[in-house]
Amino acid sequence: MSQSETVQRDPARGGRVKRFFTNQTQYDFIGRSRTWALASVVLVALSLVGVFGPGLNFGIDFTGGTSFIVTGADGGFTAADLREVVLGTGVEEVSAQVVNDGEGAMITTPSIGEVAGEEQSRVLDAIAEATGVERDDIDVSAVGPRWGRQISRQALEGLIAFLVLVALYIALRFEWRMAVAALVTLAHDVLVTVGVYALVGFQVTPASVIALLTILGYSLYDTVVVFDRVTEDTARITSVSTRTYGEVANTALNEVLVRSLSTSITSLLPVGSLLFIGANLLGADTLRDLALALFVGMAIGTYSSIFVATPTLVWLKERDPKFAEIKNKVETRRGRKA
Numbered sequence: 001m002s003q004s005e006t007v008q009r010d011p012a013r014g015g016r017v018k019r020f021f022t023n024q025t026q027y028d029f030i031g032r033s034r035t036w037a038l039a040s041v042v043l044v045a046l047s048l049v050g051v052f053g054p055g056l057n058f059g060i061d062f063t064g065g066t067s068f069i070v071t072g073a074d075g076g077f078t079a080a081d082l083r084e085v086v087l088g089t090g091v092e093e094v095s096a097q098v099v100n101d102g103e104g105a106m107i108t109t110p111s112i113g114e115v116a117g118e119e120q121s122r123v124l125d126a127i128a129e130a131t132g133v134e135r136d137d138i139d140v141s142a143v144g145p146r147w148g149r150q151i152s153r154q155a156l157e158g159l160i161a162f163l164v165l166v167a168l169y170i171a172l173r174f175e176w177r178m179a180v181a182a183l184v185t186l187a188h189d190v191l192v193t194v195g196v197y198a199l200v201g202f203q204v205t206p207a208s209v210i211a212l213l214t215i216l217g218y219s220l221y222d223t224v225v226v227f228d229r230v231t232e233d234t235a236r237i238t239s240v241s242t243r244t245y246g247e248v249a250n251t252a253l254n255e256v257l258v259r260s261l262s263t264s265i266t267s268l269l270p271v272g273s274l275l276f277i278g279a280n281l282l283g284a285d286t287l288r289d290l291a292l293a294l295f296v297g298m299a300i301g302t303y304s305s306i307f308v309a310t311p312t313l314v315w316l317k318e319r320d321p322k323f324a325e326i327k328n329k330v331e332t333r334r335g336r337k338a
Helices: 003-021 033-052 079-087 118-131 145-173 176-200 206-234 245-255 257-281 285-307 309-317 321-337
Strands: 065-071 095-099 104-109 139-143
Touching: 033 176, 033 285, 033 309, 065 118, 079 095, 079 104, 079 118, 104 118, 145 176, 145 206, 176 206, 176 285, 176 309, 206 245, 206 257, 206 285, 206 309, 245 257, 245 309, 245 321, 257 285, 285 309
Parallel strands: none
Antiparallel strands: 065 104, 065 139, 095 104
16 A cells, blocks of 8 residues: 555544544434344343343342451451351352451351351351451341342332433423333333343342442433434424434434443443452452442443434334324435435
8 A cells, every 4th residue: 555545544534533523423323223123122132031030149138148247357368268168167158258458358148047056156167267356256147038128129119219200300301202212211221231130140239229220310311411402403393304303313313422422431431440440450349239230231321322212212203293294205205306
C-alpha cells in the first residue's frame, strides 16, 4: 500500500469516529429490531432455563444457617484453610472470608441441627484451632429460614411498588405506550440478571437484592433519556411527513447513543474496579455481592435501553392508526418513485 493511499484512508476513519462522537451516526437500530428481538428472546429463554433448572443459589439470609464470627485472631490462615477445617467436621457446605488483615473471619454454614450441640461444638473446635482463638471468643448466630421468607416478601413488595410508580410516572410524563415499553425493558433486565445468577451459580444475598433494585433505576434513567429525545423528534411528524415514526425514532436513538454509552461506561468502570480489583485481587469479599449484581445488571441495562426499549416503543406506536397510516403513505410514495 502506498503512502498516498494511507493518507487518503485516514480521513475516512477519522470521519467515522468524529461522526460517532458528534451524534451523527445513522445505524439502523429499528430496521434490525427483529434481530434484537430474537437475541432478547434467546437471553430470556436461557434465563428461564437457569431459574427452573439449576435454580438460584440463595445465601444464608434466605435459606437459614449458622454464622461464626472470629475476632482477635493471630493471622496466618486463609479462607481456604477455614473452609477445609470446617468441611472436615462433616458440614456439607461452607462459606468463609478473612477480614481485618487476618485478625477476623466470618464462616457461614447451613443450619446446624442442635444449637450448642455436638456438631456445633466440633465446628467451634476446628475454627478455634485454625485461627488461634478461644472457643468462647467466637460469636455464633443462627438465622432461620423464616427470616429469609420475610426478606423475599419485602423485596418482591419493593419491586412491585417500584414498577407501579415507574409506569405511572412515564404514562403521565410521556404516554402509556412508553410506560409499557419501559416495563417490558425492566422485566427483560430482571429476568436476564436473575438468569445469569442461576446459570453461573452466583450466591443471592440481601446485597444482591439491593443492587438489583438499584440497577432497575439505572436502566430506567437511560430509557427515559432516549424516550425524551424520541418524544421531541417525533412531535414534528404530520400526515405529510416523508419519514415514518420508526425512522424518526431511530434518528433520535442515534443522537443520544454516545450519551447512553458514555454514561454506561463511566458507571461500569468503578463498579468493575470494585468487583475485579477490590473483591478479587484485594480480598474485600464483602463488596463482591453488591458489585457483582451491579456489574451484571448495568451491562444488561445498557443493552436493553438501546436494543429493547425503543424498538418495543416503535412496534407499539406503529400499531396506532395515525402512525400506521403515515407509514403506509411513506412506503407507497417510495414505491412509486422506485
